[in-house]
Amino acid sequence: MSLKNAEKSFVQELQVLYPQSEAQQIWWLAVENLTGFNLRENANQPFNPDPCMLKMLTGIKKRLLKAEPIQYILNEAWFYDIPFYVxxxxxxxxxxxxxxxxxxxxxxxxxxxxxxxxxxxxxxxxxxxxxxxxxxxxxxxxxxxxxxxxxxxxxxxxxxxxxxxxxxxxxxxxxxxxxxxxxxxxxxxxxxxxxxxxxxxxxxxxxxxxxxxxxxxxxxxxxxxxxxxxxxxxxxxxxxxxxxxxxxxxxxxxxxxxxxxxxxxxxxxxxxxxxxxxxxxxxx
CATH class of the missing domain: 3.40.50.150 (Vaccinia Virus protein VP39)
Incomplete structure (x- = not known):
């Protein structure tokens, strides 16, 4: 599965719980946390995820669909100007x-x-x-x-x-x-x-x-x-x-x-x- 297809599936499925814009934000957070690659700032640069990363994103999606907050899944929340463990x-x-x-x-x-x-x-x-x-x-x-x-x-x-x-x-x-x-x-x-x-x-x-x-x-x-x-x-x-x-x-x-x-x-x-x-x- 390509990253674009993975993104589409991820964001669409999350919309049972979150508005589209928030679901999109959660996708970006998950990808950046797993890879260190900022999709928002590097939208035009090619990025090819490996199968392991796609599997991890699927695991994150399953937890999100049980309403678990992305911050707890990633153990990270930004506050003010720095990330915190949560x-x-x-x-x-x-x-x-x-x-x-x-x-x-x-x-x-x-x-x-x-x-x-x-x-x-x-x-x-x-x-x-x-x-x-x-x-x-x-x-x-x-x-x-x-x-x-x-x-x-x-x-x-x-x-x-x-x-x-x-x-x-x-x-x-x-x-x-x-x-x-x-x-x-x-x-x-x-x-x-x-x-x-x-x-x-x-x-x-x-x-x-x-x-x-x-x-x-x-x-x-x-x-x-x-x-x-x-x-x-x-x-x-x-x-x-x-x-x-x-x-x-x-x-x-x-x-x-x-x-x-x-x-x-x-x-x-x-x-x-x-x-x-x-x-x-x-x-x-």
Whole structure:
């Protein structure tokens, strides 16, 4: 089978799960990962796949048709400007989280030796980019999952970054004493009510870790309330809180933080969705 025929079959079959444009993107990712050859940038150059590669592409297609995300199949997801190792123990990084990281970088540029804590770090994508872009910063990250922290440490080691990773259940207030005082609290915590599962794509619900996605229907702001409470003891007086939030709960999150004694504001993402809440102590 020629590469062109393989591509046509691959993209057509994937359209039961993905729009044509996304199926095409997945094809390009798979070929580039297997061969190192960028089809998009070298469309006019001849490329003849060997039978082994075509067999591997068929295997990838079979897994994709079971709704397994391409990032888990390839163990790679790009975030910001670098690739990260990912597997079923961590969420696949999202573009909106890049905007959260951007906001922190802009906020911290005038304070090189800033101290940052990422709560619920998963793959480590947030602290790793922050440490790369703010090399003088002291960066700490925590997560309840030992398996997620193993992924985060693997990614930090790949880029030779000095980041402290701490395993703890952040929802348990007695654990906060293990955390350092910091100038910035950043978090993309679980924020999807369990009831939201019904409307989500199989590739998220069936494969990404529920622990990192969902919160109880009756307490969707659980993590934001705990972050606000923890901030009172671990956030420096002029410190800032930078949060990614549920697009339908941004104003409620802002109100929660204000009720806890913070000045808070809602920011939109590039799609115009209310996706971020930034906060600091009122008296500063």
């Amino acid at each position: 597997d079923k123990n961590v969420l696949i990084p999202r573009p909106e989280t890049e905007e959260l990281v951007d906001a922190v970088i802009r906020d911290c540029r005038k304070q090189p030796a800033v101290r940052i804590l990422d709560i619920g770090t998963g793959s480590g994508c947030i602290p790793i980019i922050l440490k790369r872009k703010l090399p003088e910063a002291t960066v700490t990250a925590c997560d309840i999952s030992l398996n997620a922290l193993a992924v985060a440490r693997k990614n930090a080691a790949k880029y030779d970054l000095d980041i402290q990773f701490i395993q703890l259940d952040f929802l348990e207030a007695s654990n906060w004493k293990q955390l350092p005082q910091v100038d910035v609290l950043v978090s993309n915590p679980p924020y999807i009510p369990v009831a939201g599962k019904a409307s989500m794509h199989k590739n998220v619900v069936d494969y990404e870790p529920a622990l990192a996605l969902f919160v109880p229907d009756e307490d969707p702001l659980l993590f934001y309330r705990k972050i606000a409470d923890a901030a009172k003891s671990i956030l420096a007086p002029n410190g800032r809180i930078c949060l990614e939030v549920h697009e339908n709960l941004a104003e409620e999150t802002q109100q929660l933080l204000e009720a806890k004694g913070f000045a808070a504001s809602v920011k939109t993402d590039m799609q115009g969705k209310q996706r971020f809440v930034l906060a600091g102590f009122v008296n500063h």
